[in-house]
Amino acid sequence: MADTFHHEGALAATAPRPVRKKFAKPPVKVACLPCRASRTRCGGQEPCCSNCLAKGRKCGYLPSKRGGPRKKKQKLSPSPSPDEELPHDGPYVDVSSADLEESPGMFTQIDVLSLPGAGLRHLDFPQVASLFQGYFTGDDSTSHVHMGPISSPLSTTQCLVRTYGSEPEILNAYYDFIHCYFPILPPRASPQCQDRPLQFNISSSNSSPEPLMMYKPRSPLSMAISAILALIPHPRDPEPSSPASVLQRRTYAHAFAQLANSIIEEECDLELSSTDPGQALSTARPSVDRERLHPRTPEDLETVLALLILSVYEYSQRGNMLKMRYRAGQALALALDKSLHCSVEDNGFSEARRRAWWMTYYCVIQGSIVSTTPPTIVINDPQFSTPYPRFAADAEGWSILMQAQQVLVSATSFIVDLNKSLYSQSGMHYMYERMQQLDSWTTSVLAQMDMLPIISPESDFGDGRETVTAQSIRSISRIKLSSAQIKTHRLRAFSDIPIFIKRHCDLTAADPSNPPREVKNSPSHQGNGMNSVGCSCSNLDQFQRASSAEYMTPSDSSTSSDIHPSIPQYPQFPFATGFPYSPQHSAKICLRAALTISSMFEGLPYPQPLTEARQQEHELNRPLPRTMPSFACCLMQSSYAMFMIFYKARVSKQISPDSESEIAAESTDQLVKELRNGLERIILAVSNYSHAFEALDGMRDEIQGAYQTAFPHASI
Known part of the structure; x- marks a missing residue:
C-alpha cells in the first residue's frame, strides 16, 4: 500500500501543469470604469462598450496612464490595477458578458452578500473609484x-x-x-x-x-x-x-x-x-x-x-x-x-x-x-498681567468683553451651587448674598457698556479701526451679560421648570419618563429634518391647575402691588423664602434680558466679502451664515425665559378677575406679541448659524418645536 501511495505521488509530481489559456484577443489598453469596477473584461468600444450596452448601463472612460515598456516588479502588489494583465498559476478564464447572462447562478449567490446588513458594503462605481483617488493626485x-x-x-x-x-x-x-x-x-x-x-x-x-x-x-x-x-x-x-x-x-x-x-x-x-529620550528633557524646543x-x-x-x-x-x-x-x-x-x-x-x-x-x-x-x-x-488671577488689546474704534471693547465673560462664568457657577443648596436645604443665606453681588456686578458692567466708546487714534495701515469688529464685540458682550442676568434670576422667576426635551447648557431637561407631546409640523418646516419635534410643555400644567393664591409666597405679599398684570406670581420652593428679590422682579429682569439677547443677535453683522455683482445679488436673498457661535447657549437662555413668561402670562390672563379681564387681556396681548417677535428673531439667528454649523441643529429644532407648540398657527 505504501508503494502505491509513493507511486501516485511521483506521478503527481511529474504530471505536466495545465497550460495557461492564451487570450483570444489581447486586452484593450483602456477599460471602461464600470467594467473596471466589476473586474470584468472590457471590449473597449467607444462611446459604449459591449458589456455596458448589453446591460443597459452608462459607460465612461478615464485617460490611461499606462504606456512604455513594462518594468519588472520588485515585489508583488497587494492590489493590482484591474485593467492590467494579471499573472496566473492556473488557466485564465475569459468571462464575457454573454457568459454572465447565460450562467447567472454563480453571481446571484454573491449578490446577496452585497446587500445592506449582509456584512459587505454595497460596491458601486464611485466607491470603488475613490479607492484609486490617490493614484491621480x-x-x-x-x-x-x-x-x-x-x-x-x-x-x-x-x-x-x-x-x-x-x-x-x-x-x-x-x-x-x-x-x-x-x-x-x-x-x-x-x-x-x-x-x-x-x-x-x-x-x-x-x-x-x-x-x-x-x-x-x-x-x-x-x-x-x-x-x-x-x-x-x-x-x-x-x-x-x-x-x-x-x-x-x-x-x-x-x-x-x-x-x-x-x-x-x-x-x-x-x-x-524618539531617538534619545534621555537627552530630551534638557533640550530646548x-x-x-x-x-x-x-x-x-x-x-x-x-x-x-x-x-x-x-x-x-x-x-x-x-x-x-x-x-x-x-x-x-x-x-x-x-x-x-x-x-x-x-x-x-x-x-x-x-x-x-x-x-x-x-x-x-x-x-x-x-x-x-x-x-x-x-x-x-x-478668573481674576493677579499673574494675568498682560494688558488688554485695543480696537482703534473702541478702546474699552476688550475690557468689557472679558468682564462679561467673567460675569457669565460666575453666574453659571452660582446657578449650579444654588441648585445644590436648594436640594440640601443649607447655605441659602450665602447664596442670597452671592445673588445680590452678581446682580450688582452685572448692572455695573452694563452701565459701563452704555457709555460711548473711547476712540483711539486711527491706525495707519489697512482696516486699523476695526469698527465693525468693535461693534460686534460690544453686542456679544451685551448678549453674555444679559444671559448672566437670566441665570442669576432664572430659578427665582421660574423655579427651573423644564421646557426643552434635551439638556442644553445648564437648563434642566424634561423628565424622560414623561414623553413629550409631538407637534405636527407646518409645511414650511418639513424640509429641515424636523419630523417629530416636541416641547415638554406638559410640565406647565401645574400653573393652569393652580389658583391665584398659590402663586404668592408669604415673603412676597408686601410687593404684590408691583406686579405687572401680564406676569403672574409663581410657585416657589416652600423653604426658599428669604430671596433678596421677588419672583415678579426676577421675572421682569429675565424678560428684559431675553428680549435684549434676541435684538443683539439680530443686529450682529453678516459677513461682507467682496464678490462679483451677480453673487452679491444672490446673497441678498440668502445671507451668509455668521461664524464662531461659541456663545450659542445664550440663545437657549433667552428662548427659555421668553417661553416661560409666555405660558405664565397666558395663565395670568385666565385667572384674572372679570373686572380686570379687559386690562389684563390688552396687556397680555402686547406682551405675547413682543415675546413672539423675540422668539422669531432667536429662531432666525440660530437657523443662520446652523447653515454652517451642524451641532446647532439640535438647538434650532428644540426652540422651533417649542415655538410651534406655543404658536401652532404661526410660520417663520
Whole structure:
C-alpha cells in the first residue's frame, strides 16, 4: 500500500501543469470604469462598450496612464490595477458578458452578500473609484494640483466646497468671515481683496476619508481657518442645503481640522524624544521655521491661535464639549509656556501677543460655561498681567468683553451651587448674598457698556479701526451679560421648570419618563429634518391647575402691588423664602434680558466679502451664515425665559378677575406679541448659524418645536 501511495505521488509530481489559456484577443489598453469596477473584461468600444450596452448601463472612460515598456516588479502588489494583465498559476478564464447572462447562478449567490446588513458594503462605481483617488493626485503639500474635476456619467450631483488656493486668500477670507466675531489676529495688514474660493466640483457620491485638496495650507492656523471656511456654503453651490453638499462640507472641514492637529502635534514634539529620550528633557524646543500667515503675528503664536479656532470648531460643528475644552486647554498650556499671560513688551508684535493670550483666556472660560463645570483657572488671577488689546474704534471693547465673560462664568457657577443648596436645604443665606453681588456686578458692567466708546487714534495701515469688529464685540458682550442676568434670576422667576426635551447648557431637561407631546409640523418646516419635534410643555400644567393664591409666597405679599398684570406670581420652593428679590422682579429682569439677547443677535453683522455683482445679488436673498457661535447657549437662555413668561402670562390672563379681564387681556396681548417677535428673531439667528454649523441643529429644532407648540398657527 505504501508503494502505491509513493507511486501516485511521483506521478503527481511529474504530471505536466495545465497550460495557461492564451487570450483570444489581447486586452484593450483602456477599460471602461464600470467594467473596471466589476473586474470584468472590457471590449473597449467607444462611446459604449459591449458589456455596458448589453446591460443597459452608462459607460465612461478615464485617460490611461499606462504606456512604455513594462518594468519588472520588485515585489508583488497587494492590489493590482484591474485593467492590467494579471499573472496566473492556473488557466485564465475569459468571462464575457454573454457568459454572465447565460450562467447567472454563480453571481446571484454573491449578490446577496452585497446587500445592506449582509456584512459587505454595497460596491458601486464611485466607491470603488475613490479607492484609486490617490493614484491621480500628487502629494506635494506646497504646490497646487492642476487637475480638473473628473466628470463621470454615474455622478449625479456635483458639489462645491469653499476652499482657497493660497495663504493670502485664506487670510483675506478669515477677515471676511471670522474676524468680527473672533478677533484672534491684529487688524488687516493690507486692503480687503475679492473673495475667490476655488471652483472645484466634487462628486456627491465620490466621498472618501481623504478628500481631494487642490491646495493644502502650510500652517496649522491656515488649516484651522480653512476648517471653518469649508463649512460656509460655496457661493456657486446650486443646492447648499442638500445632504450631499452638507456631507462634503463636513468631510472637508474635518480633514482640515485633522491636518491642523497633526501639524500641531509635530511642532510640539521633539526629535530626541524618539531617538534619545534621555537627552530630551534638557533640550530646548526647536523654533518654527515657516513664513508668517500675518506679518504682525509671530509664527510661533500660530499654533496657539489654531487651537482656539479648533476649540470653537469642536463645539459648534462637532458638538463635542470635551474636545472643545481639551483644545482650549492645549492652547492655555502653550500660552503659559510662552509667558503670554505676563507679556509687557511693547513692539510690533505686542498686539498679536495680547490677543493671543486674552482669546485663550476667553476660550478656556467659555469651555467652563457651556459644560457647566468649574473654571480651570482663577478668573481674576493677579499673574494675568498682560494688558488688554485695543480696537482703534473702541478702546474699552476688550475690557468689557472679558468682564462679561467673567460675569457669565460666575453666574453659571452660582446657578449650579444654588441648585445644590436648594436640594440640601443649607447655605441659602450665602447664596442670597452671592445673588445680590452678581446682580450688582452685572448692572455695573452694563452701565459701563452704555457709555460711548473711547476712540483711539486711527491706525495707519489697512482696516486699523476695526469698527465693525468693535461693534460686534460690544453686542456679544451685551448678549453674555444679559444671559448672566437670566441665570442669576432664572430659578427665582421660574423655579427651573423644564421646557426643552434635551439638556442644553445648564437648563434642566424634561423628565424622560414623561414623553413629550409631538407637534405636527407646518409645511414650511418639513424640509429641515424636523419630523417629530416636541416641547415638554406638559410640565406647565401645574400653573393652569393652580389658583391665584398659590402663586404668592408669604415673603412676597408686601410687593404684590408691583406686579405687572401680564406676569403672574409663581410657585416657589416652600423653604426658599428669604430671596433678596421677588419672583415678579426676577421675572421682569429675565424678560428684559431675553428680549435684549434676541435684538443683539439680530443686529450682529453678516459677513461682507467682496464678490462679483451677480453673487452679491444672490446673497441678498440668502445671507451668509455668521461664524464662531461659541456663545450659542445664550440663545437657549433667552428662548427659555421668553417661553416661560409666555405660558405664565397666558395663565395670568385666565385667572384674572372679570373686572380686570379687559386690562389684563390688552396687556397680555402686547406682551405675547413682543415675546413672539423675540422668539422669531432667536429662531432666525440660530437657523443662520446652523447653515454652517451642524451641532446647532439640535438647538434650532428644540426652540422651533417649542415655538410651534406655543404658536401652532404661526410660520417663520
